[in-house]
Amino acid sequence: MKVGVLALQGDVSEHAQTLSDLGADPVEVRTPEAFGAVDALILPGGESTTMSMLLDSSDLFEPIMDRLADGMPAFGTCAGMILLAKVVLDGRTDQRSFGVLDIAVRRNAFGRQVDSFESDLDVDGLGQVHAVFIRAPYVERVGDDVEVLARVDDHPVLCRQGHVLAAAFHPELSGDLRLHELFLREVS
Amino acid sequence: MERQTGTERVKRGLAEMLRGGVIMDVVTPEQAKIAEDAGAVAVMALERVPADIRRDGGVARMSDPAMIEGIKAAVTVPVMAKARIGHFAEAQVLEALGVDYVDESEVLTPADDAHHIDKWAFTVPFVCGATNLGEALRRISEGAAMIRSKGEAGSGNIVEAVRHLRMILGDIRKITQADSAEVYNWAKELRAPVSLVQELHDTGHLPVPLFCAGGIATPADASLVMQLGAEAVFVGSGIFKSEDPAVRAKAIVEATAHFRDPHIVAKVSRGLGEAMKGQEIAELEVKLAERGW
Secondary structure, eight states, rough: EEEEEEEESSSSSHHHHHHHHOOOOOEEEOSSSHTTOOOOOOSSSSSSHHHHHHHHHHHEEEEEHHHHHHOOEEEEHHHHHHEEEEETTTTTTOOOOOOOOOEEEEETTTTTGOOOOOEEEEEEETEEEEEEESSEEEEEETTTEEEEEEEETTEEEEEEEEEEEEESSSSHTTTOHHHHHHHHHOOO | OEEEEEEEHHHHHHOOOOOOOOEEEEESSHHHHHHHHTOOOOOEEEEHHHHHHHHHHHHOOOOOOHHHHHHHHHSSSSSEEEEEOHHHHHHHHHTTTTTSSSEEEEOOOOOOOHHHGOOOOOOOOSEEEESSSSHHHHHEEEEEEEEOOOOOTTTTHHHHHHHHHHHHHHHHHHHTTOOOOHHHHHHHHOOOHHHHHHHHHHHSOSSSOOEESSSOHHHHHHHHHHHHTTEEEEESHHHHHHSHHHHHHHHHHHHHHHTOOOOHHHHTTOOOOOOOOOOOOGGOOOOOOOOOO
């Protein structure tokens, strides 16, 4: 099973390492050719505005959009959640997202870096997960088909819709494999 | 749920999010917008780019808070700002302003000729420059959450950045092969804590991300330092001292993302106009990289 990690920018190696630890075969995706060989895609943490621009200039936006529409499993963390969202609040006007997750997400909703934090989180079905939030977004509205798996102060921070999973935090930074494991079950 | 802010993981985490990206020096909100439009992952707010600091001389200090606030308001990406080496009061001001990273920088005139800032005492994370592995490890032991190779800021010349990266990464490669007695000797030679040298020996990399700064002027420069092992690049004078900053900035962003693909680097390098002029290192009156202890 080849799982792609979008590798235009961000914490790509942590996702790749987590996938390797779970026995999956991570592939760094920077080109349409590399993307064509993967069964699923992780959208890592990083700067969503930079990734949005590079998705266009690297001719990756349309192919990824098409595969997502066909039901390709995807997992986004932080910037990745923003890229999957239907509505992006406090974004740049030219910022593009795939819109396959029916949520409205606010960028940097928890504040600037001095407000970044780590905390234990109750996740539906998994129990307590240690979560790292870096200039993190949170979700302000969810559609009827979206399942909310975890919240901070009533704000959804972990959502699932069909084969698409998205976290406002970074499971790839805390060494907890369970969310990636949950995602890999969607893939297989 | 208890929230812990300013932890090691949270500080290093933001550096990890910036990997593969370009951090650009900007002196006005307009330049900050150009940088963000071009795909910068963060901007460094300062009053003068290093090339101008070099030209003007005098004491270079932390920027005017009003200028930093103007830049913060202009962009959505992280904003960094520089404090003088050892000037913890400037760093406190920058933290109070809510900047996302403080650069304890040799580009400004040092405020302390023996001590760097105790960076563990802050919630805001710090990046520090290094010319060699010992300097990098000393900064990490003081709490730096990101290291950038210094290069020679404002020179437009990549040779020092390459030298510093090779010094740092070459010694790391040697340490991974060292036996236990040699690890102690390395710590002594590097004037660095044994625990950090032991960690390098065991993991093969620094415990914080290693970025590159000082002299990047072209997309191929960015590709070069990324291939040598830098994880992201800082571009100072190289963008806004060139003929067409917006086009050059975007080209450097694309070359950094696709640093291993010479066809893409070639494509984005076409028709960028004049790069900044740059200087031979031997002709420089002041070597900024020599500041820091």
